[in-house]
Amino acid sequence: MIQTGQKIEIGQRVVVLGLGISGRAAMKFLVQQGALVLVSDFRSFEQLATDDQEYIGKHKLPYEGGGHTLEFCGDCDTIFVSPGISPDIQLLQDLRAKGIPVVGELAIAAPYLTEIVIAVTGTNGKTTVTALIGALLKSAGKQVFVGGNIGTPLLDYLRRGKRAEFVVLELSSFQLESAGSFRPHIGILLNVTPDHLDRHGTMVNYTAAKMKMFAQQTKDDIAILSAEDAICVQVEALLSVPKKYCFGTVETDCAAHGKGSKFSVDLGDRNDKYSLHDTALDSHTGLLNSEAAVLTVSLLGCSKEEVKKGLKSFRLAKHRLQKVRLLAG
Known part of the structure; x- marks a missing residue:
């Protein structure tokens, strides 16, 4: 791209x-x-x-x-x-x-990127979703670089010269402020809740920084947003990119939807059902993160079998939420 x-x-x-x-x-x-x-x-x-x-x-x-x-x-x-x-x-x-x-680094990197770029931002969950998308693509046999705000900086990846097919980036509002012409093929906004207001001043400014991820997208690109987050719903209505998908717990208007440990991804020509039982993602937060990630890789052509394999083997990073036990209902 x-x-x-x-x-x-x-x-x-x-x-x-x-x-x-x-x-x-x-x-x-x-x-x-x-x-x-x-x-x-x-x-x-x-x-x-x-x-x-x-x-x-x-x-x-x-x-x-x-x-x-x-x-x-x-x-x-x-x-x-x-x-x-x-x-x-x-x-x-x-x-x-x-x-x-x-x-900033995204603006400098942009003209050197020819890979399919997937960008993930949000106040919470972006590290897990970024890592999960990378893991699912790798499980499908793809060559993937995962980095940005986690792991290896994007400019280090470009400098070292060994290129991948997919670049999956976790992006902070600080990075997006100076994104310039950076354009992800798929941009994912997980949620927007009060954070970094010492830097941005207001929620309007903070949200505007997050929205810069979508600013350069064209009709060929994709925006994925949460239907569970009120600000994401408002942002979705403002975006001009025609290919918009939502994820959440309500089936209506959501390409990825579910409750408990189970969810579906419905793209019209395929309707795949998944269970998070006996995976590291078996929680409400894990459900929403999984919906966002699985919806993304499904749009990129990964099969149901490849996704199931990746979900089963995925492990959360340290200091992330993990289900231990259900007690008293």
Whole structure:
């Protein structure tokens, strides 16, 4: 799936703001693409990890410690902003006023992605659903990269060169704020409840950040949303993408629906029934997560038998909800 956006040009001056996990991946990817990279971080050079010090020294990258200044950042072509940095800080406002693009990892990655991209966001459940989609696709024999906000950063995946058929990404609202032309073939919104309001200020702003996942989708793409979440229902009504599917507990208008341990996925030409009994996903939360993931891979062509195999073998990550016992009804 060809994405839009401009690739990095050789000699393009790019400042990387913030040398955390995403910033480190961006720094190395941009150097690989031939950009002239400058790095700005709140830590002094001596406070950086030894590997970062060695990489910056080896590639002779200009480094600014102790904060971000307009003097250091103002003479560049592009600003890469790490997701942990608010897009509303004064420096970024000043740089935008100078006409300098401020982009994040998704915007930089977009023009390099040719794989089928599945993106998952939501306040809760996105790690499990992302991992489950990856596991189900792998169970069907597909080559899959799973990452983004979990595991390997997307730009590290692109830099290493071994490409997959499917890219499954967990995305936070912070990452989506600076998504640029990033366009997932399938975008999944699980739920939106109050979170990160210290960053976004209001639920309207928080929801708007989540909605950016769908902003670049075309008539060939797919949006999947929860019918159980009031904000998701409102978002679904606002989306212009024609291929929209819902999941939940009510059969009406939901392509994936169920109760207890059982659910169905109805795509018109196939109606597949599943049970979560004796799986790690046998709970109400697991039901909704499974509906979202199974609906996704069914739309991608996975068979009922492949899905059942994947559900049976799936294991939750640490610190996730898991059914232990039903007591007193």
